[in-house]
Amino acid sequence: xxxxxxxxxxxxxxxxSCVSCGLCLPHCPTYRVTQEESASPxxxxxxxxxxxxxxxxxxxFVEFMDACIQCRGCETxxxxxxxxxxxxxxxxxxxxxxTSYQRWWRRVGYRTLGWPNFLAFGSRxxxxxxxxxxxxxxxxxxQIPLVQRKLLSSGNDxxxxxxxxxxxxxxxxxxxxxxxxxxxxxxVQFPSKAAACCGALHVHAGLGDEARRLAQxxxxxxxxxxxxxxxxxxxxxxxxxxxxxxxxxxxxQFAERVLDVHEWLADHINELPQKPEKSGRVAVQDPCHLxxxxxxxxxxxxxxGRYIEAVPLDDEGLCCGAGGAYSAFHPDTAAxxxxxxxxxxxxxxxxxxxxxxxxxxxxxxxxxxxxxxxLEIVDSLIAKDV
Amino acid sequence: MVQISTDAKLFEDLEAVxxxxxxxxxxxxxxxxxxxxxxxGKPAIVCLPLDTEEVRQIVSICRAHDRPFLAxxxxxxxxxxxxPVGDPxxxxxxxxxxxxxxxLDDRIxxxxxxxxxxxxxxxxxxxxFHFAPDPSSQQVCSIGGNVANNSGGPHCLAYGVTSxxxxxxxxxxxxxxxxxxxxxxxxxxGYDLRGLFVGSEGTMGVATKVAVRLTPNPPAVRTLLLDxxxxxxxxxxxxxxxxxxxxxxxxxxxxxxxxxxxEAFVNAGYPTEADAVLLVELxxxxxxxxxxxxxxxxxxxxxxxxxxxxxxxxxxxELLWKGRKNAFGAVARIKPDYYLHDTVVPRGKxxxxxxxxxxxxxxxxxxxxxxxxxxxxxxHPILAYDSNEPGVLERVHAAGRAIVTAxxxxxxxxxxxxxxxxxxRDYMGMLFSAHDMATQDLIREAxxxxxxxxPLKVLxxxxxxxxxxxxxxxxxxxx
Numbered sequence: 001x002x003x004x005x006x007x008x009x010x011x012x013x014x015x016x017s018c019v020s021c022g023l024c025l026p027h028c029p030t031y032r033v034t035q036e037e038s039a040s041p042x043x044x045x046x047x048x049x050x051x052x053x054x055x056x057x058x059x060x061f062v063e064f065m066d067a068c069i070q071c072r073g074c075e076t077x078x079x080x081x082x083x084x085x086x087x088x089x090x091x092x093x094x095x096x097x098x099t100s101y102q103r104w105w106r107r108v109g110y111r112t113l114g115w116p117n118f119l120a121f122g123s124r125x126x127x128x129x130x131x132x133x134x135x136x137x138x139x140x141x142x143q144i145p146l147v148q149r150k151l152l153s154s155g156n157d158x159x160x161x162x163x164x165x166x167x168x169x170x171x172x173x174x175x176x177x178x179x180x181x182x183x184x185x186x187x188v189q190f191p192s193k194a195a196a197c198c199g200a201l202h203v204h205a206g207l208g209d210e211a212r213r214l215a216q217x218x219x220x221x222x223x224x225x226x227x228x229x230x231x232x233x234x235x236x237x238x239x240x241x242x243x244x245x246x247x248x249x250x251x252x253q254f255a256e257r258v259l260d261v262h263e264w265l266a267d268h269i270n271e272l273p274q275k276p277e278k279s280g281r282v283a284v285q286d287p288c289h290l291x292x293x294x295x296x297x298x299x300x301x302x303x304x305g306r307y308i309e310a311v312p313l314d315d316e317g318l319c320c321g322a323g324g325a326y327s328a329f330h331p332d333t334a335a336x337x338x339x340x341x342x343x344x345x346x347x348x349x350x351x352x353x354x355x356x357x358x359x360x361x362x363x364x365x366x367x368x369x370x371x372x373x374x375l376e377i378v379d380s381l382i383a384k385d386v
Numbered sequence: 387m388v389q390i391s392t393d394a395k396l397f398e399d400l401e402a403v404x405x406x407x408x409x410x411x412x413x414x415x416x417x418x419x420x421x422x423x424x425x426x427g428k429p430a431i432v433c434l435p436l437d438t439e440e441v442r443q444i445v446s447i448c449r450a451h452d453r454p455f456l457a458x459x460x461x462x463x464x465x466x467x468x469x470p471v472g473d474p475x476x477x478x479x480x481x482x483x484x485x486x487x488x489x490l491d492d493r494i495x496x497x498x499x500x501x502x503x504x505x506x507x508x509x510x511x512x513x514x515f516h517f518a519p520d521p522s523s524q525q526v527c528s529i530g531g532n533v534a535n536n537s538g539g540p541h542c543l544a545y546g547v548t549s550x551x552x553x554x555x556x557x558x559x560x561x562x563x564x565x566x567x568x569x570x571x572x573x574x575x576g577y578d579l580r581g582l583f584v585g586s587e588g589t590m591g592v593a594t595k596v597a598v599r600l601t602p603n604p605p606a607v608r609t610l611l612l613d614x615x616x617x618x619x620x621x622x623x624x625x626x627x628x629x630x631x632x633x634x635x636x637x638x639x640x641x642x643x644x645x646x647x648x649e650a651f652v653n654a655g656y657p658t659e660a661d662a663v664l665l666v667e668l669x670x671x672x673x674x675x676x677x678x679x680x681x682x683x684x685x686x687x688x689x690x691x692x693x694x695x696x697x698x699x700x701x702x703x704e705l706l707w708k709g710r711k712n713a714f715g716a717v718a719r720i721k722p723d724y725y726l727h728d729t730v731v732p733r734g735k736x737x738x739x740x741x742x743x744x745x746x747x748x749x750x751x752x753x754x755x756x757x758x759x760x761x762x763x764x765x766h767p768i769l770a771y772d773s774n775e776p777g778v779l780e781r782v783h784a785a786g787r788a789i790v791t792a793x794x795x796x797x798x799x800x801x802x803x804x805x806x807x808x809x810x811r812d813y814m815g816m817l818f819s820a821h822d823m824a825t826q827d828l829i830r831e832a833x834x835x836x837x838x839x840x841p842l843k844v845l846x847x848x849x850x851x852x853x854x855x856x857x858x859x860x861x862x863x864x865x
């Protein structure tokens with residue numbers, strides 16, 4: 001196999017922090033479906049160590065690194081507190097900058113996420129293609145709206161981050177979130193188009209420079225000190241990591257303003273309208289970047305639980321396989337991982353699933369489930385006359 | 387794929403059976419050179435079979451090529467049992483992970499070796515049963531690995547170790563033949579070969595199906611956390627509880643350092659100011675459990691116990707156990723490397739040996755962390771260190787040897803549950819005479835005359851005449 005030089009750039013002490021006890025293995029979605037060391041966090045760290053020690057990699061190494069969903073479930077499981085996510089991000093960045101890991105067409109694809117006008121146009125084209133039924137169903141795309149009404153600010157108590165794909169494809173979710181936040185008596189402000197994309201997918205792909213550029217742009221779109229609420233777990237995790245990504249004082253201060261919208265609502269729970277009784281049951285899928293990264297998944301249960309019985313899954317937060325762009329690039333693994341999640345959802349017996357991350361939501365929906373954003377459920381229950 | 391020429395034909399033959407589940411890539415082979423211990427080797431080829439027939443064919447091909455083989459489960463062993471020595475072919479059974487049959491009438495389940503211990507218990511739980519052996523690594527360790535090491539776990543104090551919970555095993559013998567050891571009836575027919583196989587660390591063949599006993603879930607459980615200002619009082623309480631006629635389901639001890647690192651991971655409210663804690667679990671019928679709680683309280687009060695916390699619900703209970711079961715991995719919070727011993731001493735000698743362990747660690751300028759199955763005297767002294775410090779390995783090695791010596795002098799044995807593997811192989815002479823070991827070797831030879839199955843493990847080289855794989859010793863091995 002062809003050997004290529006690679007300067008991994010991960011300090012030895014970080015790599016040595018893994019004692020290879022293996023307790024992460026069952027919490028890793030790709031290990032769960034392959035039962036192979038190379039698809040486990042412990043294995044991946046050992047591979048990084050080998051690459052760092054020798055200074056060389058081969059195609060097999062790239063394949064193994066690319067197979068990680070970056071869910072970071074291993075970090076929650078790790079008794080030693082190994083920061084796997086950051087090591088994987090560094091590895092991907094080394095691959096993207098020093099090898100042909102990210103081909104030009106993928107780079108262009110990622111770049112368009114930061115161009116809202118282009119995204120809106122492209123989405124409209126997709127929508128038309130869907131309407132005339134020329135797009136194959138197996139692409140797993142959601143029904144994309146042809147026309148989108150503009151989001152209108154209603155005050156300046158809090159910002160609501162809108163993002164790239166989510167705004168282009170699921171803007172009605174933002175509107176539902178806005179209504180729920182407004183129900184607490186607070187006004188919602190939307191950022192300018194400069195806050196086009198958080199850069200999470202870019203970090204995952206190893207495109208660090210692009211991610212840092214997007215971060216700078218995004219930060220500039222949120223002046224003042226109002227809290228910045230996020231209704232996408234993946235974006236929220238990314239915005240919260242800006243301090244780490246940019247290592248500036250401004251970025252750290254910005255990150256402190258960021259809250260998952262459920263966190264904020266859990267703090268304002270008594271300001272939400274009351275209903276005489278709870279209606280029905282909903283299974284709650286904990287997005288990895290809410291549970292393992294932001295560690296704030298409990299707030300979803302608090303908010304949902306005010307109106308409906310929120311049933312947790314029995315899989316200890318094992319990833320669903322969506323992983324941002326992962327399900328597009330690794331459809332087979334993503335589907336295998338999802339099968340475990342579907343089984344877990346089925347065991348709850350609940351007819352509807354709540355997911356606080358658009359990627360997970362679409363991935364689960366494409367398996368035929370009824371999946372809704374938790375706050376869309378709350379919004380409809382608040383509006384309902386009981 | 388680039389192959390070392392001598393391996394090319396072997397790989398070709400294995401590939402013909404396994405397709406892309408035979409692996410020889412440089413990076414991937416390295417991953418199967420390690421388990422949960424500090425030792426590192428490298429296999430010749432890795433095989434990932436799906437069923438008994440594939441295992442049988444792999445073993446037969448190895449035989450035809452005069453090549454040893456090594457069965458591997460989840461790779462969490464702590465004694466190097468799954469670390470390849472002598473260029474073997476690895477047979478990783480992780481993909482053989484189906485629960486084949488659950489028979490509530492006979493109260494057994496047939497499972498494949500790659501089924502994870504905790505997965506099995508979770509699967510059985512709705513039926514009201516579980517698999518009793520619960521090693522700390524139970525969330526990831528496999529039933530095949532449990533069989534190989536005759537694994538224990540906190541709840542083995544009352545329930546017995548793996549051997550008591552495995553009734554029959556389908557085995558691919560080192561000559562490639564298939565055999566069923568043990569059966570589902572109560573009495574073995576002839577010699578108890580099943581009992582011989584359990585704990586043989588892969589030196590007698592590869593388990594491909596295991597019939598495990600199902601244990602009913604107890605109707606009532608109480609978990610108590612007792613803290614002590616002096617580790618000696620904790621140890622004395624352990625002996626006194628057993629002496630009072632009580633056999634708790636589990637009786638675990640952690641010292642101050644263990645408490646600190648565990649608490650940093652789980653935030654379960656472990657008392658970080660205490661010198662030691664005991665984690666005591668009682669189960670059974672509600673009346674008996676409450677009586678047990680009273681006995682523990684009374685006994686502990688006589689031994690200067692501080693606070694006694696009783697877990698209020700299952701969530702609190704699980705959190706306390708999560709701390710205990712993640713203790714080894716959490717050692718990395720102190721130092722990046724650890725060396726874990728697994729000696730057993732008579733319960734009455736716990737205090738004495740513990741003090742020796744601390745003195746030995748001090749003498750060698752190392753950090754000792756103790757977290758162990760106190761109820762059956764199974765010590766787990768962990769020596770935490772940083773392998774980047776020059777000369778530290780020699781000190782760890784010497785301290786380890788001193789700990790083993792102290793344990794054996796106190797009337798103890800080398801290993802409670804982690805096995806001998808590679809790590810303790812050359813300590814065997816401290817416990818057994820040459821005659822003892824030659825006798826054990828005869829038994830091994832009866833199964834594996836050529837020494838193909840997990841070569842160079844358990845018995846020191848030289849105890850058998852037919853050792854033919856005296857090749858390199860893996861890096862980091864102190865044998």
